[in-house]
Amino acid sequence: MKRIKIKQLLVTEPKGQQVTVQGWVRTFRNNQFIAINDGSTIQNIQAVVDFNNTEESLLKRITTGACISVTGELIPSPAKGQTVEIKAAQVEILGDSDPEKFPLQPKMHSLELLREIAHLRSRTNTFSAVMRIRHAMAYAIHKFFNDRGFYYIHTPIITGSDAEGAGAMFRVTTLDANNPPKGEDGKVDFKEDFFGRETNLTVSGQLEGETYALALGEIYTFGPTFRAENSNTTRHLAEFWMIEPEMAFYDINDNMQLAQEFLQYLVRYALKHCAEDLEFLNKRAQEEEQSKPQDQRSELSLLDRLKFVSENDFQRLSYTEAIEILKNSTPNKKKKFQYLIDQWGVDLQSEHERFLVEKHFKKPVILYNYPAEIKAFYMRQNEDGKTVAAMDVLFPGIGEIIGGSQREERYERLLKRVQELNLPEKELWWYMDLRRFGSAPHSGFGLGFERLILFVTGMTNIRDVIPYPRFPGNAEF
């Protein structure tokens, strides 16, 4: 008999019809009540065993973690909190789970412990909820862009170009580590390497993305990116996924508008399609908050934060205006900021971004027109001679979630900047070509996918929102 997913069974009218469910035992109480989960929903279904007429040897194998198949009648449930249950006529053990050895017992486990058994943590409520939401967000991203006529472009992962300078890189090689070919200068000869040159893992698909925007109009990337930085924090991964839309004929204002519509679409999608998982994570986060000292608790719950984003227009203001507000703010005057704001030109820290969002405007904020000196070479130079058409979207709790800009489309201006910064002009020949042949005003931005998932799930460690996190010292699984 074909299995029915629990998600579907739970909304099926119980008429005593025969059904089969397959999944993993979460608990087995009183030799009678099996709570089964199959991953299709955070809810379990209860199967009731007639223990008087069931072999003792079978009952003993219904243990937490075992995989079973249950066939029986779907009936209304007398128990609280569930509308249906299965009166089990047949229970089959598909895979045993030795309760002495199975590491997931029906109790709370620390997230640290679960990271050590990342191949099993997806069988817990927390991680299955996070991963279902992660899926929903990935799908919503594709749907948002597809519906607007954007094309998904796979930019290369292995790259010979080191132009963007977004961070330290991983080298990709097939040379014999112990005995690499050497040139006349005694150094490793990368001409002998697989690609005939030194290659690295990409830090961003933006530059290649631009080549497609200036052909197909509106495109986006969604792929893995890498940073070889020795950051052991709750906010950094060595391998993470990034979404980078790039649009011809968009100026900085169009770019800000798209960023707002995009983020609001995603949050609304989550609220609509992941309601049960979000409710569970909301409770989970609230319990975690309550274990903190009162003054460190956040004012907004997870669901509050999601509504904060979906229901408010984003406040747009220039970097210069933001600096004025911050300079005159109470925490700055009372020296509560760790980094005091004393002059135009400094980079903003998360504490400043959060002050603007959470205290001053009480809505998401988009800052634009940043000092050129703290931004990347490809950003469009404003007429004031000191700022560029950059933009950052700031969210409650986490600060910057999106960074982007209008790109410098003028050949001479870009060339000058490349030279000022001593970037490898020769390697950028194809990027410069875009400004030589049919250049157009264009813009784009980047969204770190795991940052988004942190925000939407309320999880606090980025290692807990990706299936198998990569960080210094860890490439297990």
Place this chain on the structure above:
Amino acid sequence: MKRIKIKQLLVTEPKGQQVTVQGWVRTFRNNQFIAINDGSTIQNIQAVVDFNNTEESLLKRITTGACISVTGELIPSPAKGQTVEIKAAQVEILGDSDPEKFPLQPKMHSLELLREIAHLRSRTNTFSAVMRIRHAMAYAIHKFFNDRGFYYIHTPIITGSDAEGAGAMFRVTTLDANNPPKGEDGKVDFKEDFFGRETNLTVSGQLEGETYALALGEIYTFGPTFRAENSNTTRHLAEFWMIEPEMAFYDINDNMQLAQEFLQYLVRYALKHCAEDLEFLNKRAQEEEQSKPQDQRSELSLLDRLKFVSENDFQRLSYTEAIEILKNSTPNKKKKFQYLIDQWGVDLQSEHERFLVEKHFKKPVILYNYPAEIKAFYMRQNEDGKTVAAMDVLFPGIGEIIGGSQREERYERLLKRVQELNLPEKELWWYMDLRRFGSAPHSGFGLGFERLILFVTGMTNIRDVIPYPRFPGNAEF
């Protein structure tokens, strides 16, 4: 005035309304007729310039490759093959294109040449069509799985595990190539490397995918995979994208059924959503065919092949049955096969697969139950003691497009096979754990994304269906 995409303009009723279009000049004839393309469709829109009232200096800048903005009235077109055109009131040059230097002239360019300027080839009809179809197929894949309750899982790209043995790997490292740390044995000490061990780029996400199937039920991966093989062919890339669904509670028959439904869905999606691009590519392939000697031309056109897949049930037969058919086939008896089939146990070549599909059954074929010796360690062992529950889906023109299997879910059986093949049992601890705790029958398969795009677009070189191909000696852009 906000631009309207050409795709939309071409289906707008012309009433003399003011519209703005922005895009790249494909041709400019008689100082009057501009063919503009903006990447939203393979069709150009014609803008008609009143050259008597336009500055000569402006007219000179309307060159092939230039990016322009045209505003004017949308009117019915008297010209053949187009229903509307724009009576240009205002033409603005957004980006010039020096006709002496722009490498794309309005004529056919060889695919080889275009590979050298991959940053511009997306502005040609062929590559924009291919890339729009590539996008449509990626989206259709996500939609197919999402609609069925599968979850998209990002399996790791950098991996410490070398268990699958699917091919040569790229090493990922941050050690100083010229001066790596050495251990007491004089060899490079990978404990000092970024991840505290030797790491490589993934060749498959399957094993990690299984961990999620046995928690969430039905999952799929869609990510880049890598092979460090020195293959300079039209069918291999060093970096390519792969889709790997993995499903708990599926046996080999469920797996075959899913593979058929999946491929038919994708082809039908392309026929429905990419009709214009497919028509263009169909013509293109026909012209290419006509330059070949008669006996090397394929019987089916591109559109024929797509219908061949979408309209026929896939023929399922066992490897053993296929060997019998091949052994007794005319090309085998007349020694027309390059590799003659003389005994059970040999691996099939593309010529055999294509014979079964194109000549014998005249429909797509799924072969199953292959000899264990020619398949991977994780495939489920059949009771005959010599075959495994593997399956390959074979398509016209290209042979194998999908490979998959039911996975060995029995701990003892799998362990024995791992030991027989001298695989690193210790590294596979987490994979073995899946069989120790709540194991379940499960299945999955892999689809090479670029193979799919080759099939759907009729292109013949895999380097032409990915934005920036990676192959030995090439990591440009």
